[in-house]
Amino acid sequence: MSVTVRDQPGVLVRIAALFxxxxxxIESLSVAQTHEPGLSRTTFVVSGEDAHxxxxxxxxxxxxxxxxxxxxxxxxxxxxxxxxxxxAVRNPDDRVEMRQIAQDxxxxxxxxxxxxxxxEVTGDEAKTDAFIQQMRTFGVLDLIRTGRVALPRTASRxxxxxxxxxxxxxxxxxxxxxRSRAA
Amino acid sequence: MNGAAAVLKALERQGVxxxxxxxxxxxxxxxxxxxxxxxxxxxxxxxxxxxxAADAYYRASGRVGVCFATSGPGATNLVTGLATAxxxxxxxxxVTGNVPLxxxxxxxxxxxxxxxxxxPVTKHNYLVKDVRDLPxxxxxxxHIARSGRPGPVLVDVPKDIQQAAFEGxxxxxxDLPGYRPTVVGNARQIRRAAEAIEAAERPVxxxxxxxxxAADEIEAFTRLTGIPVITTLMGIGAYPxxxxxxxxxxxxxxxxxxxxxxxxxxxxxxxxxxxDDRVTGKLxxxxxxxxxxxxxxxxxxxxxxxKAHVPxxxxxRDVLPRLTELLGPLELGDWWKQLDAWKASYPERYKTxxxxxxxxxxxxxxxxxxxxxxxxxxxxxxQMFAARLFPTNxxxxxxxxxxxxxxxxxxxxxxxxxxxRPGETVVxxxxxxxxxxxxxxxxxxxKHQLPIVIAITNNGMLGMVRQWxxxxxxxxxxxxxxADSNPDFAKLAEAYGIDGYNVFDRETAAKLVPEVxxxxxxxxxxxxxxxxxxxxxxxxxxxxxxxxxxxxQEADEAEGVPA
Numbered sequence: 007m008s009v010t011v012r013d014q015p016g017v018l019v020r021i022a023a024l025f026x027x028x029x030x031x032i033e034s035l036s037v038a039q040t041h042e043p044g045l046s047r048t049t050f051v052v053s054g055e056d057a058h059x060x061x062x063x064x065x066x067x068x069x070x071x072x073x074x075x076x077x078x079x080x081x082x083x084x085x086x087x088x089x090x091x092x093x094a095v096r097n098p099d100d101r102v103e104m105r106q107i108a109q110d111x112x113x114x115x116x117x118x119x120x121x122x123x124x125x126e127v128t129g130d131e132a133k134t135d136a137f138i139q140q141m142r143t144f145g146v147l148d149l150i151r152t153g154r155v156a157l158p159r160t161a162s163r164x165x166x167x168x169x170x171x172x173x174x175x176x177x178x179x180x181x182x183x184x185r186s187r188a189a
Numbered sequence: 190m191n192g193a194a195a196v197l198k199a200l201e202r203q204g205v206x207x208x209x210x211x212x213x214x215x216x217x218x219x220x221x222x223x224x225x226x227x228x229x230x231x232x233x234x235x236x237x238x239x240x241x242a243a244d245a246y247y248r249a250s251g252r253v254g255v256c257f258a259t260s261g262p263g264a265t266n267l268v269t270g271l272a273t274a275x276x277x278x279x280x281x282x283x284v285t286g287n288v289p290l291x292x293x294x295x296x297x298x299x300x301x302x303x304x305x306x307x308x309p310v311t312k313h314n315y316l317v318k319d320v321r322d323l324p325x326x327x328x329x330x331x332h333i334a335r336s337g338r339p340g341p342v343l344v345d346v347p348k349d350i351q352q353a354a355f356e357g358x359x360x361x362x363x364d365l366p367g368y369r370p371t372v373v374g375n376a377r378q379i380r381r382a383a384e385a386i387e388a389a390e391r392p393v394x395x396x397x398x399x400x401x402x403a404a405d406e407i408e409a410f411t412r413l414t415g416i417p418v419i420t421t422l423m424g425i426g427a428y429p430x431x432x433x434x435x436x437x438x439x440x441x442x443x444x445x446x447x448x449x450x451x452x453x454x455x456x457x458x459x460x461x462x463x464x465d466d467r468v469t470g471k472l473x474x475x476x477x478x479x480x481x482x483x484x485x486x487x488x489x490x491x492x493x494x495x496k497a498h499v500p501x502x503x504x505x506r507d508v509l510p511r512l513t514e515l516l517g518p519l520e521l522g523d524w525w526k527q528l529d530a531w532k533a534s535y536p537e538r539y540k541t542x543x544x545x546x547x548x549x550x551x552x553x554x555x556x557x558x559x560x561x562x563x564x565x566x567x568x569x570x571x572q573m574f575a576a577r578l579f580p581t582n583x584x585x586x587x588x589x590x591x592x593x594x595x596x597x598x599x600x601x602x603x604x605x606x607x608x609x610r611p612g613e614t615v616v617x618x619x620x621x622x623x624x625x626x627x628x629x630x631x632x633x634x635x636k637h638q639l640p641i642v643i644a645i646t647n648n649g650m651l652g653m654v655r656q657w658x659x660x661x662x663x664x665x666x667x668x669x670x671x672a673d674s675n676p677d678f679a680k681l682a683e684a685y686g687i688d689g690y691n692v693f694d695r696e697t698a699a700k701l702v703p704e705v706x707x708x709x710x711x712x713x714x715x716x717x718x719x720x721x722x723x724x725x726x727x728x729x730x731x732x733x734x735x736x737x738x739x740x741x742q743e744a745d746e747a748e749g750v751p752a
Contacts, residue, residue, distance in 0.1 A: 012367060015316070020308065027309050057492065064489035070313040070333060073367040 007059075008156060009048045009066055010074040013039065017071045021048060024069065030054070030062050034087075034153025045073065049155045078156045085156035089127045089134045090116070094145035107140050122147055130154075192320040193218035193351040195359075196284060197226045199327035202359055205255050207231060207246065207608050209239040213259025214299060216286025218351035220257075231608060231637065234629040236263050238601035240270020241627070244279045244341075245605030248588045249563060251402065253280045253335050254605060260287045261299030264345070265306060269595060271341045272310035276592025277398060277423060280339035282330050283307075289349035290318065303345050312340030320353040325361040332363055337370025338399070338487040370486060374503030374511065382458070382482045382499045383515035389456035389480065391524045392416055395439065398423030398591065399461020399485060403505035404584035407460070410513045415521055417528055419447045421462050422576050425587035430580025431560065436528065437580075440468040441728045442573040445535035445739060448728070450528060451476050452735040458482045461505050464495040465592065474733025484508050537577060539741055543719035544694050547646040548574050550716045554616055554644055555579040557703045562614040563588065563606045567599035567623030570652035573724045575618040597626030600643065604630060607639040614640050614709060621647040621675055621715075631685040634711045642705055643713040645678055648720040656723045678715035688712040 011017045018037060025032055035050040052062065059077060066075045078085070095101050101123070108115060108125055111133065117124035127137050134151060190198070196219055200208070209231045212220040223230055233239040236258040243254030254274075258267050264285040274281045288297040304316045313333050315326045323346075330342040386392055394416045400407055404427050411418055411434055418428045419439045428435060437444035439451055451457070457479045462468070464483075469475040472494060483490075483497035484505060491500040501508055539548040551574045560582045566572040566589040581587045588606055590598040603617040624645050634641050649672025658666050682689025688705070692698050692714055705712045725740025 015318075016304065016308075019305070023308055057496075061489065061493055064491075068487070068489055070365060070368045 007050055007052060007063070007078060008076045009050075009072055010040065011046050011048060011069075012071045012073065013044050013046050014071050017046070017069075018048070020069050020071065021066065024065055028062070028065060030058075034151075036153045036155055049153070051154050076158060078158060082159040083156050084159055085130060085154045086128055087131060087134060087152050087154045089137070089149060089151040090124060091127065091138065091141060091149040092122050092124045092147040093141045094147050095119075095121050095123060096145065100144050104141070104144060107137075111137050111140075113137060190355045191218065191222070191351065192323055192346065192353045192355050193222040194225075195320070195323045195355040195357070196327065196346060196351070197222050197228060198359060199324050200228060200255060201226070203327070203331045204252065208255045208257055209233055209242040209246070209605065210257030211236050211239055211259070211263060212257075213263045213286065215260035215288055215348045216257060216263070216284075216346075216351070218348065219284070219286065219346070230257075231604070231633065233601065233604070234632050235627060236266035237270050237597065238604070238627050238630045238633070240267045240281065240283065241273065241595075241598050241601035242605030242608070243281045243283070244270060244274040244277075245565060245588050245602035246609040247274075247280045247339070248277075248401070248602075249585050249606040250609035251585065252609070253282055253331055255282050255284070258283065258285050259299065260285065260303070260348075261301045263299075264303040265301055267343075268306060268310060269593075269597075271307055271343065273590050273593045273595045273598060274341040275310045275312065277590065278339050279341065280334040281341040282327075282334050283341060283343040285343060285345050286351065287316070287345050287347045290347045291349070293347065303343070307343045310341070311343050312338075314343040314345065316345045317347065317350050320350050320355050321357045323350070323355065324357055324359045325363065328361055329363045329365060332365070333368065337368075338485075371488065371502045372486070372504045372507055374484070374501045374508035376511075378499060378501045379508060379511050380515065382484070382501055382512055385456060385480050385482055385499050386414070386416075386458065386512075386516060386519070389454075389519075390521075391454045391527075392456040392458065392519065392521070393419055393436070393450050393454045394458045394460060395419045395421065395462060396424040396427050396460050397421045397462020398427075400424050400427035400505060401461075401584045403461065403509060404428070406506055406509035406513070410509050410516075413513055414516055414519045415525075416458070416519060417450060417521075417525070419443075419450065420580070421465075421468055421591075422589060423591045424462065425576060425589075426581040427461075427584050429582040431582055436532070438576050440465075440470065440734065441730075442577070442724050442726065443468075443728075443734070443737075444537075444577065445726055445737070446528060446531040448726070448734040448737055449531050451479075452733075453527070454479050456480045456482065458484070459495075459497075460484045460509070461486075463487075463490045463493070466494070469495060470728045470734040470736075471732055474735055535739070539722075541695070545692070545698065545716060545718045546722050547571055547648065547652075547716075547718045548578060548722070549695060550644065550646050550698060550718060551575050551578045551618060553698060553702050554618070557706055558614065558616065562586070562616050563603075563610060565589065565599045565602040565606060565615060565617045567617075567619040567626075568594045568596045569620045569623055570648075570656065570722070570724050571618050571620045571623075571646045573653075574646070579616075579618065596623040598623075600624060600627050600630045600634075603641045603643070604633055604637075604639060607637075607641055612640075614642065614706060617641055617643045619643060619645045620652060621645055621649060621671055621678070622651045624678075628681070631682060631687055631713070635686045639711055640709040641711055643682075645713070645715045646718050647675070647678065647715050648718050648722065649675060650720050652720075652722070653724070655721075659721070659723070660727075661729070672720075678713060682713035690714045692716045
């Protein structure tokens with residue numbers, strides 16, 4: 007789910023407080039500014055039943071600083087996450103093998119030390135998970151993931167999803183109750 | 190002009206004439222500016238009371254209620270009042286002082302993170318960081334508070350902002366791209382609602398607090414269709430309690446007829462209500478056969494608890510007339526026969542074999558006023574008795590804390606209502622427990638000689654808790670006994686300069702009540718009533734509305750009650 011918000015002090019607190027207050031569990035959250043001045047975009051991953059997700063969407067929309075809420079699972083979307091992972095180099099052979107795996111995953115080595123390598127991996131969650139799995143044999147020293155960010159694939163869905171609270175009640179008109187949720 | 194004067198100027202431009210508040214260090218510049226302002230300030234004796242009074246001011250008048258408090262403890266004292274207003278969708282703007290910007294975050298004297306503390310209990314809040322923003326922020330605060338689903342908004346103004354020179358323009362554009370409430374209902378949905386209503390054989394209209402703005406539209410809708418009307422605690426007055434089409438209140442302490450109607454109906458039109466748990470009881474047993482048409486201005490309330498088959502998002506003042514236009518008189522002969530039979534079998538009844546019981550005191554007040562007054566209540570048994578026996582007939586005249594259930598609300602609410610509708614008699618129905626939670630406001634009542642009659646039904650107990658302990662906690666009466674240490678309420682009133690009476694029997698009550706009501710001045714009547722009275726019917730917490738305990742309301746078997 008993506009939430010476009012006004013860059014106001016405390017807006018992230020409002021979103022976080024809403025999640026806490028309504029007992030919504032989120033798996034990841036990322037936030038950064040957009041290309042439009044004054045607007046930020048928060049992407050978070052949440053799992054739950056349709057009714058639950060819809061309620062969450064409506065509650066988010068009630069926040070005054072929230073401009074737009076998009077539930078990506080309602081249509082085609084692309085998503086990525088970025089991971090930085092530091093792996094121990096215990097003997098020179100490991101280094102060769104790790105480079106090979108990195109190549110297969112199109113991961114980049116962004117820092118080389120005598121006893122460790124830092125990789126940058128971009129992709130969907132399955133890919134980052136698989137990479138971690140591969141690196142476990144060498145010894146994962148540290149890692150950080152951004153959590154997923156996502157965009158709808160078609161241009162039209164921006165307009166279609168813009169502020170369902172404003173469309174003469176259109177947002178609540180019998181929407182299909184059986185949407186599949188990737189999240 | 191400084192920031193403080195700008196705050197007052199901005200309030201004036203919003204049409205504010207009355208503010209409830211209490212001064213303190215961090216809001217002194219605003220109180221200084223008040224000295225030169227035409228705005229009337231009502232000095233309450235506790236900030237919580239200021240928030241409740243502002244809340245009731247809105248509920249009684251439809252004009253945004255305003256309260257002031259200082260930083261830290263002043264602002265935190267507002268919290269219960271804001272939470273009460275938030276739960277009952279009441280338009281309040283709270284202005285709080287705060288420590289100077291340079292001290293914020295340093296744990297300064299009387300500093301609290303007020304925007305943080307009030308975040309979950311306000312519709313929105315602001316910390317002002319630039320004096321030039323004041324006109325815009327206050328204009329936005331009022332707009333947010335009163336539009337869409339109303340709610341409280343807090344504006345926190347640091348002291349140095351109040352003192353800063355202000356040379357700005359008050360004609361400001363509000364800038365809220367993320368806030369556009371849906372007012373106009375979707376035409377297709379309204380048509381679907383009309384079709385569902387026409388197809389129904391046993392429909393009911395349920396009105397809630399949102400309907401207080403749309404009493405005329407409800408009247409037109411119900412007169413044309415002949416539909417039976419259920420009024421939630423918050424909806425009392427939006428449809429006249431005494432009207433023949435009224436079935437009374439639903440839910441935990443609702444009438445047998447209203448709850449039976451919910452269980453047997455095939456359609457509910459919910460208008461301006463949120464299907465609160467006290468109304469629905471166990472959700473899976475709520476209106477099992479009914480198509481739900483839910484009309485509300487807040488899309489997030491649709492299908493939150495009760496799934497709406499036909500949702501309509503919009504303002505009742507827009508939706509209801511358009512819906513009425515699509516409908517004609519409904520053929521409800523059989524349904525009404527059933528409803529009338531229930532009504533006849535289960536009239537309001539209570540035993541009067543004791544010297545005095547709460548119900549008869551409240552019924553007496555209803556009789557003597559004809560329901561033609563403003564009623565405020567505290568929270569507890571007396572509140573439920575009043576909802577059933579003393580429902581008012583006009584919108585915005587029934588003022589009670591529904592969602593939050595705030596003891597201590599009733600007396601300050603009576604003050605707010607008295608300022609909102611001067612000249613009207615206000616009856617504050619209270620219990621001996623609740624009244625002591627904001628009893629200090631007797632001073633405010635006295636000072637302004639408000640026409641408030643405080644009627645305490647004093648059973649010497651926290652009656653509702655006692656009732657639950659009797660019924661669900663094996664009669665283990667834990668910490669509910671008040672009689673051994675209650676004050677002499679009549680003497681207490683006299684100490685504040687207010688006429689006070691202790692009444693122990695029905696003869697005195699019958700004589701005194703009309704006399705006191707006729708005087709149109711402050712009075713407190715302490716009715717000492719039977720201690721073990723219970724509110725019936727009752728739907729136990731977690732049970733379905735069809736599982737209500739009827740208790741005292743039980744009809745004689747001979748009457749042949751339809752199941």
